[in-house]
Amino acid sequence: MFEVYKKELKELLRDKKTLMFVVLLPVLIFPIIFAVMAFIGTQAALEADQKVNTYVIINGEYAPEFTDKVFYHKSFELYKGSKTFNTIEELKAGVTAGDIDMGIYLPSNAEDTLDSGEQSKWEVVFNDAKSINFLFDRVKELAQEYSDVLQAEKLKSFGIEESSHKAILNPIEVVKVDTADKRENLGEKIGAYLPYLLIPLVLMGATYPAIDLGAGEKERGTLETLLLTPITRTELVLGKFITLLTTSIASTAITVVSMGCWVAVALAFADLDFIKTAFSTLAVTDLLMIFVLLLPLAAIFSSLALAISIYARTFKEAQNYLAPLNMGVFFPIIISIMPNMELTAKTAFIPVTNVALAIKDIIKGTVDYTFVGLIFLATALIAGALLAFCVKWFNREDVLFR
């Protein structure tokens, strides 16, 4: 068994494709993808923030203070073109034609309506599908400021002291007293999504080499020679299985370490307090516990990938069979982020979901180690059953000589 393991590992380490999937991809590609995504996201937000939008206000003279606020706002520029806008329809046509980015229609009696005890309805015309909905928020904010001034003036005219305005307008204030500490909050947010990254990587670390170790052997004609040596099929399967377990774990470890390094690099070059606080709550033991939890999962994936791969006749066929597995792994992870899904004695027996839930609890700092024990038991049982299945398949002529 050990000889099979040594040889498989040596061969895999000489395979550029495997090295790319197991080592290079986790080390470089993921941080690069995240960096590119972060860069594009930041650029888009910056661009949106700096963009100046042209506008038109109809009947602006009836709310001069508001009109001035919009005029002096850094994100807005008054339309200076030759077209005239007098109705809502004309504003809509102007936005559609691209002459203006936004049109605000004020009723001609904007200030007077308030005096008569009625609410004034203002309309903002813009294209909401262009991802510039912050336009509306900005106008709403300016309108609110103006509304607050009018409100205060009105209450004052009724002889109400300024100190009482708050009590009249908002008689009840609901204040949230959160018992969750910073770590628990962080765990709920980050912990739910970390399995999306880690679990598929564990699978990927096993699937690609599995194709080489199973279907690849068949295609190259080496499987038959291997089956004719006096080692038992159980030893053969175990040798291959441990190889896959190694690559799967290595891939995960490399990813976690690589991500840690990249976060450290990012922190060294930027003042990211939130990330600093977030990562300071995690102890090395937590990371180790996450790593340990991924071991039985790696065992499940390794035995499953090996069973599928040995059934396939060719490399290509194995890739086709394993593709649904790569997609299917997300399903139990999605279950783990459903509302009210918690790690319990029952959920500890749902493969993949249980590990995803445990990772979340570890990051939150609320993990119950009894359930972790149950997860180990459940995953070890499943991995064992799958391994036994693998051995059975390695003994079946219709599988080996399809």
Place this chain on the structure above:
Amino acid sequence: MIEVAGLKKRFKLTKDHKKNKVDDIDPREDKDYFHSVRDVSFRCAEGEVLGLLGPNGAGKTTTLRMISTALKPDEGSITIDGNDIVKKPLLGRKSIGFLSGSTGLYGRLTVKENIEYFAKLHGMKKSDIASRCDELFTLLDMHKFIDKRAENLSTGMKQKANIARAVVHRPKVVVLDEPTTGLDIMTTQTVIEFIKGLKAQGTPVIFSTHHLDEVALLCDRVAVINEGVSCFDGTVEEFKQTGNSEELNQAFMNILTEKHNV
């Protein structure tokens, strides 16, 4: 001495096979199974080379795969020095060296690493592996390319490496499935010399071939299989007599025709 008696092997027909079935003429096919080997018997003693002959699809490869223990016979026995290797496959694997046209090498390992790997799997000791490898590399003139990766070898080099891999553990019986197919004259000659060497050492060799000139050159005995059934098992002289011809090709054709007509 290896003795094969009453071997039978059938394979379950796949749905696709049943669907695409062209005719019902093949006597080896029934509703659910293809009876690849129906009754095959022969023997090969120490120092003998047995040529296994038969047309394409006769059941030669299935027979040799059963001898190599890759496939388990449905019926029959295969004994090496009195031990039934059907019942004791691990013993069979230690006793047999097998090589077929489709067996490959690990491309990313060097020739030496390939041979050493199989020697280790056969439980050989480190010192023994080194001396045995050196012996085989000299015998097969392989020293020039033993440190090359198998994926970079020519067909001839690969076949030499495969031969070395098949016999590294000093098997009691060597089984070769069309070992010279697709090889150039030089490499074919190396294979022939190697078989002669095994014969001289007293190792029984069973090899399937379509080249009757190789049979004339190497074989003491001949076994013929047609449609999964043994048609002939005897010495080369008996083969010529039964086939009514001094020409091996003609004798072979006559034996097949005669059996077919019967």
